[in-house]
Amino acid sequence: MYDVEAIYEAKTVAEAIKLRQEHPKAVIIAGGSDVLIKIREGKLAGCELISIYGVDEIRGVKLEDDGTLRIGSLTSFSHITKNELIQKYINVLGEAVDKVGGPQIRAIGTIGGNTCNGVTSADSASTLMAWDAIIELTGPEGVRRVPIEKFYLGAGKVDIHEGEIQTGVLIPKTSYENCKGHYIKYGMRNAMEIATTGCSVNVRLSPDKKIVERLRIGYGVAAPVPIRAHKTEEKFNSAPVSMQTAEGISKAVLEDVNPRDSWRASKDMRLHLCSEMAKRAFIEAVRLCGGEI
């Protein structure tokens, strides 16, 4: 039994917004794989919950008229991985969320929950960062769209206003077109793991596959929130597809990342891994795009 004062259930986005206004202190629960554990730990014990698990209208993946890929916030990890649109346009996201926990966790965990809890180790986050995802929030005043980089305000803090819920994660066409990426999750075992560090790299190559037209690198657990390696990206946009570039990226990312020391891993080790993973993920992304190193 979970120590909760009350549970309010929403079946629609409108109901959820209304409940949010009526119970401003209540905690939103989507799949619960995070919130229920915090209740059990005592961190949220005695709280009120607004359950949006039944809001089916924000489940599923679809392609909008302008080519934007819309992932409903309640879409579970397992459904994202299995989804054909995801597989076609942003395969790396399906692969990244397929590394969350184990199968049962992936059946309950949602992409909305994974981003709204503001955790740097979230497996979807570095990829969403690296693909310039847009977070869609719906509230009493209507819909608000926030680039994911702005959505993260600090460790465990995200930009959700009173009365709002997250309703979608959007990937613009310009982001996914002609682009392939690769995610490496570093963990201490091969399943049931939270990332020690995660690195998601994607590239768009020139038509002859010789030049990196666009390089994007996202990290989890390299800073208090998921981050982009902007300095490295700027440096290597338009760089030739080569091992030298891969090595260069590997070194340059050290200027972008800022991991911390913790009992889970030392800062030095994380830096070392950030560097190695960037290289490996870059090489694989290039390969997926048809390039050769």
Next chain:
Amino acid sequence: MIVGKSYARVDAYDKASGRTKYTEDLCDRHALVAKIKHSNVAHAIVKSVDISEAEKVPGVVKVLTCFDAPDCLFPTAGHPWSTEESHQDICDRNVLTKHVRYYGDDVAAVIAEDDIAANRAIKLIKVEYEVLPFVLDAQEAMKDGAPQLHEKYKNNVLAHTQIKKGNYEEAIKEPGLIKVEGWYETPTVQHCHIENAICYAWEDNGRIYVTASTQIPHITKRCIAQALGVEWGKIRLFKPYIGGGFGNKQDALYEPLCAWLTTQVGGRLVKLDCQREETFANNRVRHAIRYHIISWLRDDGTLAARKVECFSNQGAYASHGHSICAKGLGSFNQLYPCENFEGDGWTIFTNRQVAGAMRGYGMPQAVFAVEAHTEDICTKLNLDPIEYRRKTVMPVGYVDAFSKNELYSDTFNQCLDKGIKYIDFERKRKEYANQTGDVRRGIGVSLLWYNTAVWPIALETSSCRMVMNQDGSIQVQVGETEIGQGADTAYTQMAAETLGLPFEKVHVVSCQDTDVTPFGTGAYASRQTYTAGMGVRGCAEAFKQHILEVAYRYTRMQPYLMDIKDGNIVRTTDGRVLMTLGELATKTLYDREHNEHLTMEKTTQIKSNAYSFGCCFAEVEVDIPMCQVKLLNIINVHDAGILINPALAEAQVHGGMSMGIGFALSEKMLYDEKTGKLLNGNLLDYKLSTMMDHPHLEAQFVENAEPTSAYGTKGLGEPPVCPVSSAIRNAILNATGVAFNELPIRPHLMYEKFSQAGLF
């Protein structure tokens, strides 16, 4: 033959259908719930406990503190009791403590109508501490001026033993000796049985009844009585099916506290269900042991002298104490005998959680140390690791002076040969020489030696009762418990074999009840098939003789002319079936002249034990920049004598190998140096292997019948864990040239060592 065949487990159907009842499944769901207030300091004196707010929580029935607890010190170890005081387990615990000795020690308890009320009340208990300095490291704790845990134990030394053979100091003066020295360190790990420790208690007719997930019902019964200061007969303990134990449940855990709590609420039913976090933080763990080995060798690798020191981290209370360190220490000079040997073992109290029994009982630690060291010798002297082991290991005919145990066959060579063949050792060893590059492969070996059962250190006894039904089938009861290993199936096979019954006609009563089950000390020391095997055979032989004597009444044939075969009384002279056992049992049970219920009960004392042997080969791939090891291939080869049930034996080996892999590569309990708090006490942060972390696990056997054993068998429960970590460690050394002398070889350690070695 029924022994030696792979029968399906007798409990398999029930477990597969989900109907098997474990402790919690049996507990009335209206039971009161008990929760424990654990200390949030590592070392302190409790000054006062304010329970006023906690008592106000709706649903709270009673709040009790260390100041209410009975002033009875009790032991917890799952050892047979001794009537000699000097051999008795150390009594150093109260059900709730005023002297907090580790972070998480038990200070107060709440009994409530449900877990929410209990948890809310726990949070509201205010404890005032006089905080004391604490120490987490065993060698630090031995120093003068270190914080003292128990008044009686100066410098926190629970015990120190010394083994001496020959003259070490003289022997090392031999000219030309090569010195190989190393420190080897093993981590604190946890059993991680999937069913947490759980018990519930109530009073019945002036006695205290406890149902508990324990490996040792008769011992736990005694510990409860000692904790409460009541007569031992006042306690009745039930042990249903249990969801794994691995040694953690070879200790009285919270049964004494739960039993006391029921007495504080008028005997109402109280359930105390450890949460997973409590299983990690407040149950037992494996002793972390640090070894220092100095070997003096001649050019050809022969051992001129050896010195071993062991520092075993006991944690806050004695529990199994020094037995673990001592068992490991005793193994060095048996596995690799040396004429001039000096060994010192210290078991040290520290402000960490309590170390107790865990599968292998000191041997996974000792085997890691000695087999890592042996590999270091081979590396330094440029010797072939297989040939060196063949040459220096315990020779055939070796007899231990203390236990009188003997190595009867050429088992080490037989085991090694099987392993070498399976893993293609020689070819791969050559192939993996002189590698460069980021990703490298390696292959390694480790031997294993293990001592079954506890004689002559402690009492070995097994009592068995057999009761015949009207149809000629029997119930068998022993005190040695089924804990998942398949003991009940082995007993069924043994009883059927000796009595001449079909397998299906033997019903082992799986669940122990200390009022009913004959005395036996429980599941530990890989002793079930060996000691309980003798108990079962002893009882079955006597029962058979008695049955034949009774059969004489109806067949008028002399007992020596008859035998029992396949459930029938058979005349041996011509093979004629004279009557079925069912006919005999029915006739005699309802006989108005010579009525008798056919039963037999017998206690067998065992004054021998046996060595188990084996080896492990492991092949790894190391991704150096990523600090990752992938286990590619692994095989354990065991000589546990004759296998009672080969399929179950193989399954035992798989489980042990898995635990060994975790010990080698991922499992470690981490403690905060600043507070003494366990940092990773849950199944996410504690890295138990998942199915994705294992390759195929190959288990093979050499079956040399054990001459001292009732069925030719001996210990196999614990041995499979022991050689795995050293084989993997030696494989990583082979791959990278880096010798890891600390477990687990997790990425953190690889990062550190590979950096130092300049491999990045």
Next chain:
Amino acid sequence: MAQYKLVTCTINGKKRSAMVDVRASLTDMLRNDYGLTSVKKGCEVGECGACAVIIDGESFNSCIYLAIWADGKNITTLEGLTHEDGTLSDIQQAFVDETAIQCGFCSPGFMIEAESFLQNGKIYTDDELRKLLSGHLCRCTGYENILRAVKKVMHSRAKTE
């Protein structure tokens, strides 16, 4: 004050209803209201998999699934795999025959998981099977015989499809 909700769902093929405390997990409901004790509690935070049940075809950890969410769902527990006459399903029988069960505490979760992905007759590689079963922890078996049992059923089902 405790808050209750009527939860109506299909459990092991039968439509069932109960007034459920909204604070209950699905584990609590299945064990306490329906006596389905094959649903085991090993960690209660979704880390061990012992409490797994199939909900609308997918396997979930019932410990971190609110009971109220079960309303309208189709749920299968291990008890639901056993045939009406008490005979075991192919998965259960394979676990018996391949010595995949030891203490038995994690076994219900593994069998439920296997049932959830072997429903379509698909053949998986060993690595895929290991991944599909990786959300369940076992300390007794080293997973070896569990994998063996699941593979056996997978191949026999594929043959009969």
